[in-house]
Amino acid sequence: xxxxxxxPQSMFIQEGxxxxxxxxxxxxxxxxxxxxQEPGEGPVLLIALYKAGELTSNGRLTAQFGITRKxxxxxxxASIPSDVGIYFCAGPSFVxxxxxxxxxxxxxxxxxxIIQP
Amino acid sequence: NAGVTQTPKFQVLKTGQSMTLQCAQDMNHxxxxxxxxxxxxxxxxxxxxxxxxxxxxxxxPNGYNVSRSTTEDFPLRLLSAAPSQTSVYxxxxxxxxxxxxxxPGTRLTVL
Numbered sequence: 001x002x003x004x005x006x007x008p009q010s011m012f013i014q015e016g017x018x019x020x021x022x023x024x025x026x027x028x029x030x031x032x033x034x035x036x037q038e039p040g041e042g043p044v045l046l047i048a049l050y051k052a053g054e055l056t057s058n059g060r061l062t063a064q065f066g067i068t069r070k071x072x073x074x075x076x077x078a079s080i081p082s083d084v085g086i087y088f089c090a091g092p093s094f095v096x097x098x099x100x101x102x103x104x105x106x107x108x109x110x111x112x113x114i115i116q117p
Numbered sequence: 118n119a120g121v122t123q124t125p126k127f128q129v130l131k132t133g134q135s136m137t138l139q140c141a142q143d144m145n146h147x148x149x150x151x152x153x154x155x156x157x158x159x160x161x162x163x164x165x166x167x168x169x170x171x172x173x174x175x176x177x178p179n180g181y182n183v184s185r186s187t188t189e190d191f192p193l194r195l196l197s198a199a200p201s202q203t204s205v206y207x208x209x210x211x212x213x214x215x216x217x218x219x220x221p222g223t224r225l226t227v228l
Contacts, residue, residue, distance in 0.1 A: 031215050042121075042207050042219030043160070088159065092214055104150055104162040104175050104214060 004089055006108035014116055019076040021111045023089030032072035033090040033105070034063050043088060047074070079115055086110040118143050121220035123208050129226045130198040138193040138223050140208030146218075148211045149191040153177065153204040154222075160207065165214075166191055198227045 005024050013019060023032070031050055035043035047058050049065035049072060056063055060077045076083055090105045124139045142149065150165035162175030166185040180202060182194040191210075195202060203226050209217040 033215065035219075040222075042209075042221050045216055045218070048216050090160075093162070104165050105160075105217060107152075107159040107161075109157060109159040 004091065004106055004108035006087075006089055006111050008111060009109070010112040010114065012114045012116060013079060015079060015081060017079055019079055019083070019113060020073065021075075021087060021113075022071060022073045023108050024071045025091070026070070028069040029072075029091035030069065031092050032063070032065050034061075034072070034074050035088045035090060035107075036085045037088065037110070038085045046087075076113075079113075081115055081117060084113055084115050086112050120144065121208055121210055121218050123206075123220040123223050125223060126221065127224045129228065130195075131228055132199060134198050136195050136198065138195075138206055138208075138225075140191045140193065140220060141189050142191075142208075142210040142218075143189065144210060144218070145188060146210035146212055147188065148214050148217070149185065150175070150209050150214075150217065151181070151183065151191070151193045152207045152209065154207060155204050163193065163206075167214075195225075200227050203227045 033048050034046045036046050037043045047056050047063040052065055052069050053067050054065040062075045064073045088110045089108045093104045093106045121142045147168045151163040152160040154160050161177050163181050164183040166172045169185050169188050172183050172185055185191050206223045208220045211217040
């Protein structure tokens with residue numbers, strides 16, 4: 001099936017630093033989504049990307065849809081303590097598990113962001 | 118709007134017991150889905166529905182049943198709980214399948 005590979009797996013950074021993480025796939029995606037999950041909560045959608053080369057910002061967060069359609073990047077500028085969490089990339093699945101229509105999202109395994117004050 | 122709600126928040130079951138995890142949304146979304154989240158595995162799709170009366174299986178459907186009798190509700194049934202089903206379960210909804218809104222999750226332990 002499709003796999004999304006996220007790197008790094010975890011990041012330990014100082015407050016105020018900029019953060020970069022990425023997501024790659026062996027398959028082409030026509031949509032990239034970035035979610036954040038805080039402890040004990042469900043994932044929250046941060047940014048959605050729909051066009052190759054697209055660059056979209058949400059406050060201090062900026063995400064890019066790679067030109068090859070096989071990767072995406074998320075940057076966080078001037079990190080603050082509330083940025084702590086797990087960041088997931090996701091894209092629409094092309095795999096049909098039942099032989100019928102393909103649906104649902106495929107998720108990467110996440111990047112754990114830990115910020116030291 | 119309450120968004121996506123899930124009950125219960127926590128549940129402990131014994132092997133072989135059955136139970137239903139409830140999910141409801143008040144956003145009039147056609148698409149709803151269930152995922153499980155295990156350490157180091159990310160989120161994996163269990164079942165999904167593209168509208169009332171229509172369901173289909175995802176990547177890990179074995180041991181779970183779903184039905185969709187209304188637009189608002191999408192319950193997940195565990196037929197005979199097994200320790201391998203210990204996980205955190207998330208329900209999600211959206212207009213299409215892309216920008217999904219997630220509920221707070223149900224943490225299930227099967228002994």
